[in-house]
Amino acid sequence: MATIAAVIASTHHPFYLRASTAAGDDRPPFADEWVAKIEAFRETLTRARPDVLVMVGSDHFHQLWLDNMPQFLIGKAPFYDANYYNEEREFGLPRMGLRGDEELSAHLLRGGIDAGFDLAFSNELRVDHSITCPIITLRPQADLPIVPVYTNIFAPPMPQPRRFVELGRTIRALVEAWPSDKRVAIIGTGHLSLELGGPRQFGPHGPDPEFDRKAVEWIASSDLKSALAEVSLDSLWLPGNATHGFMDFMLMMGVAGENARADYTDSLDLFHTMEAYFTWYPEGSR
Protein backbone atom coordinates (compact mmCIF):
# COMPACT_ATOMS: atom_id res chain seq x y z
CA MET A 1 0.00 0.00 0.00
CA ALA A 2 1.05 3.59 -0.54
CA THR A 3 2.79 5.52 2.21
CA ILE A 4 1.62 8.95 3.28
CA ALA A 5 4.98 10.67 3.32
CA ALA A 6 3.70 13.98 4.68
CA VAL A 7 0.55 15.99 5.23
CA ILE A 8 1.05 19.68 4.61
CA ALA A 9 -1.33 22.59 5.11
CA SER A 10 -0.45 26.11 4.13
CA THR A 11 -1.80 29.48 3.23
CA HIS A 12 -1.27 30.33 -0.43
CA HIS A 13 -0.07 33.81 -1.14
CA PRO A 14 0.12 34.75 -4.81
CA PHE A 15 2.54 37.61 -4.08
CA TYR A 16 5.28 35.33 -2.73
CA LEU A 17 7.02 34.78 -6.05
CA ARG A 18 7.18 38.46 -6.84
CA ALA A 19 8.26 39.44 -3.31
CA SER A 20 10.91 36.74 -3.11
CA THR A 21 12.48 37.58 -6.46
CA ALA A 22 12.32 41.38 -6.23
CA ALA A 23 15.61 43.22 -5.85
CA GLY A 24 16.75 46.68 -4.82
CA ASP A 25 14.09 49.24 -4.06
CA ASP A 26 11.37 46.89 -5.25
CA ARG A 27 12.18 44.29 -2.61
CA PRO A 28 9.73 44.56 0.29
CA PRO A 29 11.25 44.76 3.78
CA PHE A 30 9.65 41.48 4.86
CA ALA A 31 10.95 39.49 1.87
CA ASP A 32 14.08 38.03 3.48
CA GLU A 33 12.22 36.73 6.52
CA TRP A 34 9.47 35.33 4.28
CA VAL A 35 11.98 33.52 2.05
CA ALA A 36 13.75 32.04 5.09
CA LYS A 37 10.46 30.71 6.45
CA ILE A 38 9.44 29.27 3.09
CA GLU A 39 12.79 27.55 2.61
CA ALA A 40 12.52 25.96 6.05
CA PHE A 41 8.96 24.87 5.26
CA ARG A 42 10.06 23.48 1.90
CA GLU A 43 12.60 21.29 3.65
CA THR A 44 9.76 19.57 5.54
CA LEU A 45 8.46 18.27 2.20
CA THR A 46 11.86 17.54 0.70
CA ARG A 47 12.84 15.36 3.63
CA ALA A 48 9.63 13.33 3.22
CA ARG A 49 10.90 12.12 -0.22
CA PRO A 50 7.50 12.18 -1.95
CA ASP A 51 6.84 10.53 -5.31
CA VAL A 52 3.45 12.09 -5.98
CA LEU A 53 1.50 15.06 -4.61
CA VAL A 54 -2.22 15.27 -3.91
CA MET A 55 -2.89 19.01 -4.14
CA VAL A 56 -6.02 20.43 -2.50
CA GLY A 57 -7.00 23.91 -3.62
CA SER A 58 -9.82 25.94 -5.09
CA ASP A 59 -10.37 27.40 -8.52
CA HIS A 60 -10.77 31.19 -8.37
CA PHE A 61 -13.35 31.57 -11.14
CA HIS A 62 -10.93 30.51 -13.83
CA GLN A 63 -12.14 27.30 -15.43
CA LEU A 64 -15.06 26.71 -13.07
CA TRP A 65 -17.94 29.10 -13.41
CA LEU A 66 -21.41 29.73 -12.04
CA ASP A 67 -23.19 28.04 -14.96
CA ASN A 68 -21.86 24.66 -13.81
CA MET A 69 -20.21 24.80 -10.40
CA PRO A 70 -18.95 21.61 -8.74
CA GLN A 71 -18.58 21.46 -4.96
CA PHE A 72 -15.72 18.95 -4.94
CA LEU A 73 -13.81 18.01 -8.08
CA ILE A 74 -10.81 15.79 -8.76
CA GLY A 75 -8.67 16.18 -11.85
CA LYS A 76 -7.88 13.05 -13.84
CA ALA A 77 -5.51 13.97 -16.63
CA PRO A 78 -1.96 13.15 -17.70
CA PHE A 79 -0.99 16.81 -17.62
CA TYR A 80 -2.20 20.06 -16.12
CA ASP A 81 -1.39 23.39 -17.65
CA ALA A 82 -1.34 26.02 -14.97
CA ASN A 83 -1.89 29.70 -14.24
CA TYR A 84 -3.91 32.23 -16.14
CA TYR A 85 -3.52 35.58 -17.88
CA ASN A 86 -5.08 37.47 -14.97
CA GLU A 87 -2.67 35.79 -12.50
CA GLU A 88 0.25 36.73 -14.71
CA ARG A 89 -1.15 40.27 -14.86
CA GLU A 90 -1.82 40.74 -11.16
CA PHE A 91 0.76 38.55 -9.45
CA GLY A 92 3.47 37.98 -12.04
CA LEU A 93 2.89 34.22 -11.92
CA PRO A 94 4.40 32.34 -14.88
CA ARG A 95 2.65 29.78 -17.04
CA MET A 96 3.50 26.33 -15.70
CA GLY A 97 2.85 22.68 -16.47
CA LEU A 98 2.52 19.75 -14.09
CA ARG A 99 2.31 16.05 -14.84
CA GLY A 100 -0.69 14.16 -13.50
CA ASP A 101 -0.95 10.75 -11.84
CA GLU A 102 -4.05 9.34 -13.49
CA GLU A 103 -3.93 6.07 -11.59
CA LEU A 104 -4.17 7.83 -8.24
CA SER A 105 -6.83 10.19 -9.63
CA ALA A 106 -8.93 7.22 -10.72
CA HIS A 107 -8.45 5.55 -7.33
CA LEU A 108 -9.57 8.67 -5.42
CA LEU A 109 -12.55 9.22 -7.72
CA ARG A 110 -13.82 5.65 -7.54
CA GLY A 111 -13.20 5.34 -3.83
CA GLY A 112 -14.51 8.81 -3.02
CA ILE A 113 -17.75 8.26 -4.91
CA ASP A 114 -18.21 4.88 -3.27
CA ALA A 115 -17.59 6.50 0.13
CA GLY A 116 -20.46 8.94 -0.34
CA PHE A 117 -18.90 11.93 -2.10
CA ASP A 118 -20.46 12.42 -5.52
CA LEU A 119 -17.26 13.91 -6.86
CA ALA A 120 -17.09 15.84 -10.10
CA PHE A 121 -14.12 15.11 -12.31
CA SER A 122 -12.22 16.85 -15.06
CA ASN A 123 -10.12 15.30 -17.83
CA GLU A 124 -8.83 18.68 -18.99
CA LEU A 125 -8.12 21.02 -16.13
CA ARG A 126 -6.03 24.14 -16.11
CA VAL A 127 -5.11 24.68 -12.48
CA ASP A 128 -4.60 28.08 -10.90
CA HIS A 129 -2.54 29.69 -8.16
CA SER A 130 -4.20 27.68 -5.39
CA ILE A 131 -2.22 24.73 -6.78
CA THR A 132 0.81 26.53 -8.18
CA CYS A 133 1.57 28.71 -5.14
CA PRO A 134 2.38 25.66 -3.00
CA ILE A 135 4.33 24.18 -5.90
CA ILE A 136 6.37 27.40 -6.05
CA THR A 137 6.94 27.46 -2.30
CA LEU A 138 7.31 23.75 -1.55
CA ARG A 139 8.51 22.09 -4.76
CA PRO A 140 9.71 24.81 -7.13
CA GLN A 141 11.30 22.29 -9.48
CA ALA A 142 7.71 21.15 -10.21
CA ASP A 143 8.99 17.67 -11.02
CA LEU A 144 6.39 15.45 -9.34
CA PRO A 145 3.06 14.28 -10.72
CA ILE A 146 -0.01 15.68 -9.00
CA VAL A 147 -3.64 14.90 -8.37
CA PRO A 148 -5.57 18.17 -8.06
CA VAL A 149 -8.54 18.25 -5.69
CA TYR A 150 -10.69 21.34 -6.02
CA THR A 151 -13.17 22.52 -3.41
CA ASN A 152 -15.77 25.25 -3.58
CA ILE A 153 -14.85 27.83 -0.94
CA PHE A 154 -15.87 30.63 -3.21
CA ALA A 155 -19.40 30.54 -4.57
CA PRO A 156 -22.40 30.11 -2.26
CA PRO A 157 -24.05 27.72 -1.65
CA MET A 158 -20.94 25.89 -0.41
CA PRO A 159 -20.65 22.55 1.38
CA GLN A 160 -20.71 22.59 5.17
CA PRO A 161 -17.35 22.69 7.03
CA ARG A 162 -17.91 19.15 8.33
CA ARG A 163 -18.01 17.89 4.74
CA PHE A 164 -14.56 19.33 4.14
CA VAL A 165 -13.33 17.48 7.21
CA GLU A 166 -15.01 14.26 6.09
CA LEU A 167 -13.54 14.56 2.62
CA GLY A 168 -10.10 15.01 4.18
CA ARG A 169 -10.57 11.85 6.24
CA THR A 170 -11.74 10.00 3.15
CA ILE A 171 -8.77 11.12 1.06
CA ARG A 172 -6.42 10.01 3.82
CA ALA A 173 -8.05 6.56 4.03
CA LEU A 174 -8.09 6.15 0.24
CA VAL A 175 -4.44 7.07 -0.18
CA GLU A 176 -3.51 4.65 2.57
CA ALA A 177 -5.46 1.93 0.74
CA TRP A 178 -3.95 2.69 -2.68
CA PRO A 179 -2.18 -0.44 -3.93
CA SER A 180 1.09 1.24 -4.79
CA ASP A 181 4.57 1.46 -3.34
CA LYS A 182 4.66 5.21 -3.86
CA ARG A 183 5.16 7.85 -1.22
CA VAL A 184 2.31 10.34 -1.37
CA ALA A 185 2.36 13.81 0.13
CA ILE A 186 -1.06 15.39 0.64
CA ILE A 187 -0.81 19.16 0.42
CA GLY A 188 -3.65 21.62 0.83
CA THR A 189 -3.78 25.36 0.89
CA GLY A 190 -6.38 27.73 2.21
CA HIS A 191 -6.60 30.96 4.12
CA LEU A 192 -6.81 32.33 7.59
CA SER A 193 -8.92 35.50 7.92
CA LEU A 194 -8.97 37.23 4.57
CA GLU A 195 -10.85 40.10 3.00
CA LEU A 196 -11.00 40.59 -0.77
CA GLY A 197 -13.05 43.35 -2.36
CA GLY A 198 -14.27 44.74 0.96
CA PRO A 199 -13.51 47.51 3.45
CA ARG A 200 -11.01 45.48 5.51
CA GLN A 201 -8.72 44.45 2.64
CA PHE A 202 -4.99 45.23 2.48
CA GLY A 203 -4.69 46.43 6.05
CA PRO A 204 -1.46 46.21 8.10
CA HIS A 205 -2.45 42.72 9.31
CA GLY A 206 -5.08 40.17 8.43
CA PRO A 207 -8.62 41.43 8.99
CA ASP A 208 -9.12 39.41 12.19
CA PRO A 209 -5.90 38.64 14.15
CA GLU A 210 -7.92 37.05 16.95
CA PHE A 211 -9.48 34.54 14.55
CA ASP A 212 -6.03 33.88 13.10
CA ARG A 213 -4.57 33.17 16.54
CA LYS A 214 -7.31 30.67 17.29
CA ALA A 215 -7.18 29.14 13.83
CA VAL A 216 -3.43 28.54 13.97
CA GLU A 217 -3.85 26.70 17.26
CA TRP A 218 -6.77 24.65 15.92
CA ILE A 219 -4.71 23.60 12.91
CA ALA A 220 -1.47 22.96 14.81
CA SER A 221 -3.30 20.62 17.19
CA SER A 222 -5.85 19.44 14.57
CA ASP A 223 -8.48 20.43 17.11
CA LEU A 224 -11.45 19.54 14.98
CA LYS A 225 -13.82 19.57 17.92
CA SER A 226 -13.20 23.26 18.63
CA ALA A 227 -13.02 24.26 14.99
CA LEU A 228 -16.26 22.52 14.09
CA ALA A 229 -17.96 23.96 17.19
CA GLU A 230 -17.01 27.54 16.33
CA VAL A 231 -16.95 27.60 12.55
CA SER A 232 -20.02 27.64 10.34
CA LEU A 233 -20.77 28.82 6.83
CA ASP A 234 -22.38 31.91 8.39
CA SER A 235 -19.64 32.61 10.94
CA LEU A 236 -16.88 32.56 8.32
CA TRP A 237 -18.14 35.81 6.80
CA LEU A 238 -17.26 37.63 10.03
CA PRO A 239 -13.42 37.40 10.16
CA GLY A 240 -13.22 38.57 6.53
CA ASN A 241 -15.33 38.05 3.44
CA ALA A 242 -12.94 35.52 1.85
CA THR A 243 -12.37 33.46 5.00
CA HIS A 244 -14.27 30.43 3.70
CA GLY A 245 -10.85 29.38 2.40
CA PHE A 246 -10.31 28.24 5.98
CA MET A 247 -12.43 25.22 5.11
CA ASP A 248 -9.53 23.90 3.04
CA PHE A 249 -7.49 23.97 6.25
CA MET A 250 -10.31 22.04 7.93
CA LEU A 251 -10.10 19.48 5.11
CA MET A 252 -6.39 19.14 5.83
CA MET A 253 -7.09 18.70 9.54
CA GLY A 254 -9.31 15.81 8.47
CA VAL A 255 -6.37 14.39 6.51
CA ALA A 256 -3.99 14.86 9.44
CA GLY A 257 -6.40 13.19 11.87
CA GLU A 258 -8.22 14.49 14.92
CA ASN A 259 -5.89 15.87 17.60
CA ALA A 260 -2.76 15.05 15.59
CA ARG A 261 -0.23 17.67 16.67
CA ALA A 262 1.67 19.07 13.67
CA ASP A 263 5.36 18.17 13.60
CA TYR A 264 6.16 21.57 12.14
CA THR A 265 4.31 24.86 12.64
CA ASP A 266 5.28 28.34 11.57
CA SER A 267 3.53 31.59 10.74
CA LEU A 268 4.31 35.04 9.49
CA ASP A 269 2.25 38.12 10.20
CA LEU A 270 2.13 39.97 6.88
CA PHE A 271 0.08 42.91 5.72
CA HIS A 272 -3.34 41.89 4.36
CA THR A 273 -3.28 38.31 5.64
CA MET A 274 -1.32 36.04 7.96
CA GLU A 275 0.78 33.24 6.52
CA ALA A 276 0.76 29.86 8.28
CA TYR A 277 2.59 26.61 7.56
CA PHE A 278 2.03 23.12 9.01
CA THR A 279 3.53 19.69 8.37
CA TRP A 280 2.58 16.35 9.83
CA TYR A 281 4.53 13.13 9.43
CA PRO A 282 2.02 10.31 9.90
CA GLU A 283 3.14 7.23 11.73
CA GLY A 284 5.16 5.07 9.37
CA SER A 285 6.05 7.93 7.04
CA ARG A 286 9.80 7.72 7.54
Added chain:
Amino acid sequence: MSKYLLNKFLYTIDRDPDLVERYRGDPRGTVDWWESERANVILNLPPAERSTWLEFTETERDALGRHDYVALFELGAHTFLLLTLFIALFERDYAEPLAFQREFAQRLGHWTVPYPDIST
Protein backbone atom coordinates in the same frame (compact mmCIF):
# COMPACT_ATOMS: atom_id res chain seq x y z
CA MET B 1 -31.77 41.73 -9.67
CA SER B 2 -29.34 39.69 -11.76
CA LYS B 3 -26.23 39.19 -9.65
CA TYR B 4 -25.33 36.27 -11.88
CA LEU B 5 -25.21 38.50 -14.93
CA LEU B 6 -23.18 41.18 -13.14
CA ASN B 7 -20.69 38.48 -12.23
CA LYS B 8 -20.70 37.11 -15.78
CA PHE B 9 -19.80 40.56 -17.07
CA LEU B 10 -16.95 40.97 -14.58
CA TYR B 11 -15.72 37.42 -15.25
CA THR B 12 -15.72 37.58 -19.04
CA ILE B 13 -14.16 41.06 -19.18
CA ASP B 14 -11.48 40.14 -16.63
CA ARG B 15 -10.19 37.17 -18.58
CA ASP B 16 -9.78 38.99 -21.89
CA PRO B 17 -6.99 41.58 -22.09
CA ASP B 18 -8.61 43.39 -25.02
CA LEU B 19 -11.91 43.66 -23.19
CA VAL B 20 -10.20 44.96 -20.05
CA GLU B 21 -8.81 47.85 -22.11
CA ARG B 22 -12.07 48.40 -23.92
CA TYR B 23 -14.02 48.56 -20.66
CA ARG B 24 -11.45 50.93 -19.15
CA GLY B 25 -11.67 53.32 -22.08
CA ASP B 26 -15.39 53.13 -22.87
CA PRO B 27 -17.33 51.71 -19.95
CA ARG B 28 -20.87 52.53 -21.06
CA GLY B 29 -20.26 51.52 -24.66
CA THR B 30 -18.68 48.25 -23.58
CA VAL B 31 -21.58 47.46 -21.24
CA ASP B 32 -24.14 48.13 -23.97
CA TRP B 33 -22.22 46.04 -26.52
CA TRP B 34 -21.69 43.22 -24.04
CA GLU B 35 -25.34 43.12 -22.98
CA SER B 36 -26.44 43.01 -26.59
CA GLU B 37 -23.88 40.53 -27.91
CA ARG B 38 -22.45 38.51 -25.02
CA ALA B 39 -24.83 38.44 -22.07
CA ASN B 40 -26.76 35.45 -23.39
CA VAL B 41 -23.82 33.44 -24.66
CA ILE B 42 -23.45 30.25 -22.61
CA LEU B 43 -19.73 29.96 -22.16
CA ASN B 44 -19.13 26.35 -23.11
CA LEU B 45 -21.73 26.19 -25.89
CA PRO B 46 -21.66 27.24 -29.54
CA PRO B 47 -23.06 30.77 -30.03
CA ALA B 48 -26.27 29.47 -31.62
CA GLU B 49 -27.22 27.66 -28.42
CA ARG B 50 -27.56 30.87 -26.48
CA SER B 51 -29.89 31.86 -23.67
CA THR B 52 -32.79 34.20 -24.37
CA TRP B 53 -33.57 35.84 -21.05
CA LEU B 54 -30.59 37.58 -19.48
CA GLU B 55 -30.53 41.36 -19.15
CA PHE B 56 -29.31 43.96 -16.68
CA THR B 57 -31.57 46.17 -14.63
CA GLU B 58 -31.09 49.87 -15.27
CA THR B 59 -29.37 50.18 -11.87
CA GLU B 60 -26.87 47.47 -12.78
CA ARG B 61 -26.25 48.86 -16.25
CA ASP B 62 -25.63 52.27 -14.73
CA ALA B 63 -23.25 50.98 -12.04
CA LEU B 64 -21.19 49.06 -14.59
CA GLY B 65 -21.27 51.99 -17.01
CA ARG B 66 -19.85 54.32 -14.35
CA HIS B 67 -17.15 51.91 -13.11
CA ASP B 68 -18.90 52.32 -9.76
CA TYR B 69 -17.42 49.52 -7.69
CA VAL B 70 -19.08 50.75 -4.50
CA ALA B 71 -22.49 50.40 -6.14
CA LEU B 72 -21.52 46.99 -7.56
CA PHE B 73 -20.46 45.82 -4.08
CA GLU B 74 -23.81 47.00 -2.75
CA LEU B 75 -25.66 45.16 -5.52
CA GLY B 76 -24.03 41.92 -4.38
CA ALA B 77 -21.45 41.42 -7.12
CA HIS B 78 -18.90 38.75 -6.22
CA THR B 79 -16.19 40.61 -4.34
CA PHE B 80 -13.29 38.56 -5.74
CA LEU B 81 -14.32 39.26 -9.33
CA LEU B 82 -14.92 42.90 -8.51
CA LEU B 83 -11.54 43.41 -6.90
CA THR B 84 -9.59 41.50 -9.53
CA LEU B 85 -11.06 43.34 -12.49
CA PHE B 86 -10.87 46.78 -10.90
CA ILE B 87 -7.22 46.26 -9.98
CA ALA B 88 -6.61 45.52 -13.66
CA LEU B 89 -8.51 48.64 -14.66
CA PHE B 90 -7.12 51.22 -12.25
CA GLU B 91 -4.08 50.10 -10.27
CA ARG B 92 -1.87 51.53 -13.02
CA ASP B 93 -3.12 55.05 -12.27
CA TYR B 94 -1.67 55.07 -8.74
CA ALA B 95 1.99 55.73 -7.99
CA GLU B 96 2.24 53.80 -4.71
CA PRO B 97 1.89 50.00 -4.56
CA LEU B 98 -1.51 48.94 -3.20
CA ALA B 99 -2.76 52.54 -3.17
CA PHE B 100 -5.73 51.65 -5.38
CA GLN B 101 -6.58 48.62 -3.24
CA ARG B 102 -6.51 50.76 -0.09
CA GLU B 103 -8.67 53.45 -1.64
CA PHE B 104 -11.11 50.73 -2.70
CA ALA B 105 -11.29 49.62 0.95
CA GLN B 106 -11.65 53.17 2.22
CA ARG B 107 -14.52 53.92 -0.16
CA LEU B 108 -16.35 50.92 1.31
CA GLY B 109 -15.51 52.04 4.85
CA HIS B 110 -19.13 52.72 5.75
CA TRP B 111 -19.81 48.97 5.56
CA THR B 112 -19.59 46.55 8.46
CA VAL B 113 -20.65 42.91 8.43
CA PRO B 114 -22.98 41.64 7.22
CA TYR B 115 -22.04 42.81 3.75
CA PRO B 116 -24.46 42.50 0.82
CA ASP B 117 -25.26 38.89 0.00
CA ILE B 118 -23.17 37.56 -2.91
CA SER B 119 -25.20 34.36 -3.30
CA THR B 120 -26.41 33.69 -6.81
